[in-house]
Amino acid sequence: MFTKQVSSKGLATKSQQLAKLPLGAAQTTTASFSSARDDWFYSAPALSMVDEESKHRMKLPLYDLQPRLYNNWVAPNATVVGEVRIGPFSSVWYNTVIRGDINGVDIGRFTSVGDNCVIHTAAALPTGMPAKVTISNNVTIGAGSTLYSCDIMEDVVIGEKCVIMEGAKLEAGCQIAPGSVVPPGRLIPAKQLWGGNPCVWMKDLDMAELWSNYSKSYMESTLAD
Numbered sequence: 001m002f003t004k005q006v007s008s009k010g011l012a013t014k015s016q017q018l019a020k021l022p023l024g025a026a027q028t029t030t031a032s033f034s035s036a037r038d039d040w041f042y043s044a045p046a047l048s049m050v051d052e053e054s055k056h057r058m059k060l061p062l063y064d065l066q067p068r069l070y071n072n073w074v075a076p077n078a079t080v081v082g083e084v085r086i087g088p089f090s091s092v093w094y095n096t097v098i099r100g101d102i103n104g105v106d107i108g109r110f111t112s113v114g115d116n117c118v119i120h121t122a123a124a125l126p127t128g129m130p131a132k133v134t135i136s137n138n139v140t141i142g143a144g145s146t147l148y149s150c151d152i153m154e155d156v157v158i159g160e161k162c163v164i165m166e167g168a169k170l171e172a173g174c175q176i177a178p179g180s181v182v183p184p185g186r187l188i189p190a191k192q193l194w195g196g197n198p199c200v201w202m203k204d205l206d207m208a209e210l211w212s213n214y215s216k217s218y219m220e221s222t223l224a225d
Contacts, residue, residue: 058075058076060082062082062101065082065100065101067080067082067084067085067086068084069086070087071089072087072090072091072092073224075093075095076094077094078093078094078097078098079096081098081101082104083100083105084098084107086107087110087137088110090107090108090111090113091113092113093113093114093143096115098120099118099120101120103132104133105121108135108137108138109138110217110218112139112141112220112221114145114160115143116143119133119147120149121149125166125167127185131166132149133148134152135152136172137154138155138217139154140158140213140217141158142160144160146163150164150169150170151168153190155172155173155213155217156170156213157176157216158176159177159178159179159180159195161179164176165183165184171188171190172191173205173213173214174191175205175209176188176195177195178195179195180197180199181197181198182198186199191205192204192205193209
């Protein structure tokens, strides 16, 4: 942090100038300086995406496909396109893009999608399974993650900057370490921690870790409120 050095001579000069002013003028000048300083300190920077003149649209229909949001919070500069359903008390954070343009995206209750995430779908899967994205209840997705035509069951925690490829399935209560890649078609068993690129088994989660993962989604929901 850079600080500006002010000499005692300069301060004395300012004090002498204020002393020469009439009492009312000096008080008014001092109050204006204090008010300007307080306004600068307490004023928050304006967000361009919430400006009335901004062209950003949070919800974008695609032909006859409309996003359906039920009592949840979506950041002003996030983008939700097409056939997307987001359940109650879920949150979509800043700069996230959810695209339901080719197939649908279904997000359950109390689920948090972190900053800068991308959720999108393929046209079809080689296994013949549905190519939509299904994210169940109480799921926490870390910032910078990418999800592509996968199935996420309840109480799952996905770390930051993870990639979940098409056809992958994450069973209930599992956890993916930050920076991991889940290959196409991979099944992650319940209540286990996996990590790496490609991800491998690391350990079984104990009861305390499972409870922490479960409650994390509620804390994220509280922050969104």
